[in-house]
Amino acid sequence: MAQAVRNYAKELEGLEATLAQKGERPKLLLHVCCAPCASGVLEGVARFFQVALVFYNPNIGPREEYDRRLLELKRLVGEMPLESPVELLEAPYDGGAFEEAARGLEGEPEGGSRCLGCFRLRLGYTAKLAKERGFDYFTTTLSISPLKNARALNQIGEEMGRRYGVKHLPSDFKKRDGYKLSVQRSREYGLYRQDYCGCVYSKRERGAGESEK
DSSP, rough: OOHHHHOOOHHHHHHHHHHHHHTTEEEEEESSOOHHHTTTTTTHHHHTSSEEEOOOOOOSSSSSHHHHHHHHHHHHHHOOOOOSSSEEEEEEHHHHHHHHHHTTOOOOOOTTTHHHHHHHHHHHHHHHHHHHOOOOOEGGGGSSSTSSSSHHEEEEHHHHHHHTTTOOOOTTTTTTTHHEEEEEEEHTTTTOOSSSSSSSSHHHHHHHHHOOO
């Protein structure tokens, strides 16, 4: 029998309704890949959770690009009005961790096995930190992108949640007009929107596509 396709956005909506009914606000550690993606997620989760952000993205290169995205996230957090204060946890820049995760997968197309390894790297770090810091849930903003596989992200998140003993929050943030909201908020706050995912391979692939045009 074929396995039923899960609706992660609907699962999150149901959990939020339950939390609102009980008057509970669990602690959520939200992995953030960039300010534009965060802009479409933060308002929603801050209504139901006590939120802290972690910027752990060793895939981003060069270092100047990494620093620029981090500064834009800091600016967004400082300017966006939210239900409650949001703490931003800065992880160390560790490009070597991504290089190790991508080893042997350098020629994979964007969205393939190399990206799955990158998801595992970032979600594993987030789950481990969530456990260490006593968070109730963890998840990532990555699913707000139409180019990211929400099913793969949630499966990897659940895998890492089991490994480290902390609950993964189901999500598909692109749904319920999430991506549309991120574009709107990016315009409102004048956010820098990068034209490649972050790693040198996605940048190279983007450049090749532009050359073909």
